[in-house]
Amino acid sequence: MEFDLLVVGELNADVIVECGDVRPSFGQVEEIVEDATIVLGSSGAITACGAARLGARVAMAGVVGDDWLGAFVLDRMRERGVDTRYCLRRPGRRTGMTVVLGARGDRAMLTFPGEIGRLAAADVPAAALASARHLHVSSYFLQYDLWDGLPTLLKDFPGTTSIDPGWDPSRSFDHGLPALLPQVHYLLPNEQEAERIARAAGGAPACGLVVKRGGEGATLNLPDGTALRVDAPVITPVETTGAGDSFDAGFLATLLRGGTYADALRVASACGALATRRxxxxxxxxxxxxxxxxxxxxTVTDLQETPQ
Incomplete structure (x- = not known):
């Protein structure tokens, strides 16, 4: 196999604005903020870059426009060792962008979709699927053109699979995801997403469930009864954009390197925390x-052995 990991995901840039104690005001009011920068965004790209940084061989399949922002996104991924041969640039279209407003550890996000949701299953070449050991799908709820074809794509993929669902702007947390989960090896939501997906599914997802719980660490529950919890590192974050995606990268890269589930949880938790330093x-x-x-x-705790 040429690649350990193929990420099928959305692509966009992030405009990170650190507001401090300032809050935006309409009415043509101008405020001065502490910092602002344009960086590579999107759950898929951040996961791909994080896994490559850990030594995995990674390819990305996604869509950008033919604008300067699309070139920026692809260049940043290549700089970090991600193969972009399966990424498409759509003529006359615009690349997506998210404005992240940070405020003392909290944040709000405003997204212009652009081409974020325009990757269809047919846009992922058979050669890409044949070249990878693991298929990871990012931001499921934003990738509306992928919904119809993804069940077949996952069914035909011979390796292991995972989905990071992300937040659902429609608040339904469905769009076919609950029915899809029996075909998926690992679902990687945060705690709020996990609760809402379970509600939409009428119960716990029928797959391996890895839940990111912020300062409470993370848990893993598998269909065979395996149940583990990892501590969260003690670290003071500078900015938290993409921490969950770096967690995904650590978890997947460790499993693909032959690590145990306990190893994967430890590395994932460390990667998520360390990614917040800048x-x-x-x-x-x-x-x-x-x-x-x-x-x-x-520390990883076996929840099956922990007294209730």
Missing amino acids: PGGTAAQPDLAEALELANSL
Whole structure:
């Protein structure tokens, strides 16, 4: 196999604005903020870059416009070792952009979709699927052109699979995802997303469930009864964009390297925490040595053996 990981996902840039104590006001009111920068965004690209940083061989399939922002997104991924041969540039179309307003550890996000949701299953070449050991789908609820064809794509893919659903702007947390989950090896939501997906599905998802719980660490529950919890590292974040995507990268890269589930949870938790040291999703992503140094200090608890 040429690639360990193929990420099928949305692509966009992020405009990170650190507001501090300032709140935006309409009425043509201008305010001065602490910092602002344009960086590589999107769950898929951040996961791909994080896994490549850890030593995995990674390819990305996604769509951008033919504007300067599309070139910016593809260039940033290539710089971080991600193969972009399966990414499309659509003539006359605009690349998506998210404005992230940070405020003392909290954030609000405003997204212009552009081409974010315009990747269809037919746009992912058979050669891409045949070249990878694992298929990861990012931001399921934003990728509306992928919904119809994804069940067949997952069914035909011979390796392992995962989905990070992301937040659903429609608030339904359905769009075919609950019915799709029996075909998926790992679902990687945060706690709020997990609760809403379970509600839409009428119960726990029928797949491996890895839930990111912020300062409470993360949990893993598998259909065979395996249940693990990892601590969250003690770290003071600078900016949290993409922390969950770096977590995904650590989890998947570790499993693909032959690690145990406990190993994967430790590295994932370390990667998610370390990625918050600088603004933007990729600037502070750790290499393998950095991730392992922190991961080795984290405790994984077997929840089956823990008294209730």
